[in-house]
Amino acid sequence: xxxxxxxxxxxxxxxxxxxxxxxxxxxxxxxxxxxxxxxxxxxxxxxxxxxxxxxxxxxxxxxxxxxxxxxxxxxxxxxxxxxxxxxxxxxxxxxxxxxxxxxxxxxxxxxxxxxxxxxxxxxxxxxxxxxxxxxxxxxxxxxxxxxxxxxxxxxxxxxxxxxxxxxxxxxxxxxxxxxxxxxxxxxxxxxxxxxxxxxxxxxxxxxxxxxxxxxxxxxxxxxxxxxxxxxxxxxxxxxxxxxxxxxxxxxxxxxxxxxxxxxxxxxxxxxxxxxxxxxxxxxxxxxxxxxxxxxxxxxxxxxxxxxxxxxxxxxxxxxxxxxxxxxxxxxxxxxxxxxxxxxxxxxxxxxxxxxxxxxxxxxxxxxxxxxxxxxxxxxxxxxxxxxxxxxxxxxxxxxxxxxxxxxxxxxxxxxxxxxxxxxxxxxxxxxxxxxxxxxxxxxxxxxxxxxxxxxxxxxxxxxxxxxxxxxxxxxxxxxxxxxxxxxxxxxxxxxxxxxx
Numbered sequence: 001x002x003x004x005x006x007x008x009x010x011x012x013x014x015x016x017x018x019x020x021x022x023x024x025x026x027x028x029x030x031x032x033x034x035x036x037x038x039x040x041x042x043x044x045x046x047x048x049x050x051x052x053x054x055x056x057x058x059x060x061x062x063x064x065x066x067x068x069x070x071x072x073x074x075x076x077x078x079x080x081x082x083x084x085x086x087x088x089x090x091x092x093x094x095x096x097x098x099x100x101x102x103x104x105x106x107x108x109x110x111x112x113x114x115x116x117x118x119x120x121x122x123x124x125x126x127x128x129x130x131x132x133x134x135x136x137x138x139x140x141x142x143x144x145x146x147x148x149x150x151x152x153x154x155x156x157x158x159x160x161x162x163x164x165x166x167x168x169x170x171x172x173x174x175x176x177x178x179x180x181x182x183x184x185x186x187x188x189x190x191x192x193x194x195x196x197x198x199x200x201x202x203x204x205x206x207x208x209x210x211x212x213x214x215x216x217x218x219x220x221x222x223x224x225x226x227x228x229x230x231x232x233x234x235x236x237x238x239x240x241x242x243x244x245x246x247x248x249x250x251x252x253x254x255x256x257x258x259x260x261x262x263x264x265x266x267x268x269x270x271x272x273x274x275x276x277x278x279x280x281x282x283x284x285x286x287x288x289x290x291x292x293x294x295x296x297x298x299x300x301x302x303x304x305x306x307x308x309x310x311x312x313x314x315x316x317x318x319x320x321x322x323x324x325x326x327x328x329x330x331x332x333x334x335x336x337x338x339x340x341x342x343x344x345x346x347x348x349x350x351x352x353x354x355x356x357x358x359x360x361x362x363x364x365x366x367x368x369x370x371x372x373x374x375x376x377x378x379x380x381x382x383x384x385x386x387x388x389x390x391x392x393x394x395x396x397x398x399x400x401x402x403x404x405x406x407x408x409x410x411x412x413x414x415x416x417x418x419x420x421x422x423x424x425x426x427x428x429x430x431x432x433x434x435x436x437x438x439x440x441x442x443x444x445x446x447x448x449x450x451x452x453x454x455x456x457x458x459x460x461x462x463x464x465x466x467x468x469x470x471x472x473x474x475x476x477x478x479x480x481x482x483x484x485x486x487x488x489x490x491x492x493x494x495x496x497x498x499x500x
Contacts, residue, residue: 002123004158005493008133008149008190010174014165015196015224017058018231018476020132024066025477026486027128035074035122036062038132039115039155040148042079042087044263044300045232048373048388052410053093054078057266058132061232064466065473073118077111077147079104080263080300082349088300092118095371108145115147116155123156128493131158138181150186159191159492162218167197167226172212179216191492192221194484199226221492222484229479230273231472232266243280250278252449255291257318258283259333260308263298264390267331270437270465274446276458288317292449293327296334298433302365302393303342303350305333306357315358322360327449328427330361332391335419335429339363339395348392360427361420365393375411378404378418378432383441387432395431399423403430437465 005023009016020036027034041056048054053072063070072093079087082098089096089104091111099107122129137149145151153160162178164171179187193212198205202223209220256268258281271279282288296318299305309315322328330338339357341364344350348367357365374389380403403419419430436442439461447457462468480486491497 002126002129003493003495004123004129004131004156005489006131006133006153006156006158006160006189008137008153008160008162010136010138010162010164010171010178011168012135014163016132016163017062018229019161019163019194019196019224019480020058020130021062021065021231021473022476022480023130023489024062025473026480027130028065028067029474029477032127033125034066034128034130035068035071035126036066036132037073037119037122037129038075038134038148039119039152040077040079040134041075042081042134044080044261044298045266046078046080046090046264046390048375048390049093050375050411051093052373052375054090054095054371054373054390055093057232057264061469062130062132064469065476073122076115076118081261082301083304093373105142105145108147111147112151112155115152119156129156129158131156136178137186138178140181150182150189153186153189158189159495159497160189161192161194161221161489161492162190163194163196165197166195167199171195172208175212176215179218190218191497192488193218194221195223197226198223219488221488222480224479224483227479229472229476230269231469231476232269246280247278251276251453251455252278252293252446253289253291254279254293254295255288256281256295256297257309257314257334259297259299259305261299261301261305261333263300263333264331264433265297267297267433267436268295270439270442270468273462273465273468274442275462276450277446282314284312288314288321290321290324290326292453293329293445294318294321296328296330296337298331298390299333299337301349302333302336302367303344303352303355306337306342306355307352309337309358318358319360322427325426325452327452328360329445330427330429331435332389332431332433335361335363335431336365336391336393336395338427338429339365341365342393343367361422361429362398363395363420363429364398365395367393372431374409376406376418376432377408378406380404380441381444383438383444385432385435385438385441387434387438389431390433391431395420395429403428404432439464 045057055075059074078090134148344367402417
């Protein structure tokens with residue numbers, strides 16, 4: 001029977017996902033069979049497993065850190081917001097229905113037994129499960145039916161480490177307030193505190209560490225310094241961090257339109273590996289400029305996002321970039337946006353019926369009730385690439401030229417066409433998420449943009465993205481070993497720490 005450890009945070013974006021990944025890597029390096037787990041995840045970044053199941057991307061990169069293939073049981077419930085009021089509820093990789101917050105709150109008790117059964121399966125198969133909470137455990141208005149934080153810790157009988165982000169300010173208040181808003185039996189589960197994203201001299205922090213330990217009775221098991229690691233972030237607040245790293249001195253400027261319903265922005269993480277590329281996200285009020293490649297990313301609600309582009313005036317800006325001869329690349333919802341028309345007769349996404357797209361590709365999209373979720377292998381010229389599809393629309397290509405030929409879907413040999421390329425070859429659309437993770441094809445596309453600028457091509461191809469990510473996970477593990485009391489964390493996992 002395996003053992004459990006849960007990471008909870010004082011707030012969203014405190015570093016829970018990264019910490020889970022790092023601890024998975026540490027335990028994996030130490031020879032243990034370890035698996036991540038998050039009972040409920042709300043995110044628009046998702047992934048398709050080898051069996052065609054949909055799960056949150058945070059548990060995917062955590063699984064990579066643990067050295068294992070992603071398994072949908074790692075993330076039983078995925079909530080994908082479809083509007084300001086409703087979310088698509090996905091259980092065990094398949095869509096159940098759309099619910100608003102009240103409906104889902106009432107539905108949660110029905111999930112407890114199913115989540116518990118899945119968790120027990122994983123516990124039998126692994127040495128350690130590292131669980132991740134969601135948001136904060138101190139959401140006292142929701143705790144009566146919690147299945148993500150202390151409710152899940154109770155199901156798993158897991159000790160908890162509480163992580164807090166000092167970079168936001170108010171770290172000691174957030175730690176103290178979180179702990180003291182919990183019930184006594186919940187407080188008893190918290191066996192350690194981790195302070196994350198620290199900058200400066202730790203000697204200045206030491207008095208506060210001692211005081212918070214005295215005030216809460218919980219030991220601080222480590223302070224993790226702020227570090228620049230290229231590891232996926234499931235929260236869209238990460239996009240503004242990318243802009244702070246933007247380097248205009250690099251040869252190629254790649255701009256990604258930050259759609260109002262943007263999804264799977266992790267598609268572009270691999271671009272940061274390239275020495276000649278700098279990536280920026282364009283928000284309302286930002287100058288679009290004249291990027292070498294303009295990307296329209298995935299969207300959870302394409303019809304709402306075409307209205308968003310028009311309201312913000314970005315539709316005219318996108319067409320201007322096209323008239324300037326620059327490359328425009330759309331993925332999934334971004335591909336649909338580039339077409340002539342968007343049709344939603346069954347109101348799958350909205351009540352708008354049919355809307356005009358950007359008109360840069362001679363295609364039209366019809367939204368359907370059945371969701372496509374496939375892992376694919378495809379051929380693009382001489383390159384064999386891999387990726388995955390997640391969409392509820394079917395796009396009809398009225399042009400002869402497709403982007404790729406799909407050769408396998410969910411492990412089954414097939415033959416069909418994907419995407420479209422405009423007559424001038426400067427507008428490209430595809431349903432393939434993860435396309436930029438294919439290093440040889442990526443370099444060819446970037447060289448195309450370099451040639452358009454009169455720059456010489458770069459022949460050297462960067463290391464495969466999976467190798468690059470593995471290096472980042474090792475760096476993360478080193479960071480945790482240097483700054484956490486790993487021996488004490490092992491004792492907490494083994495429940496050898498005395499009760500407070």
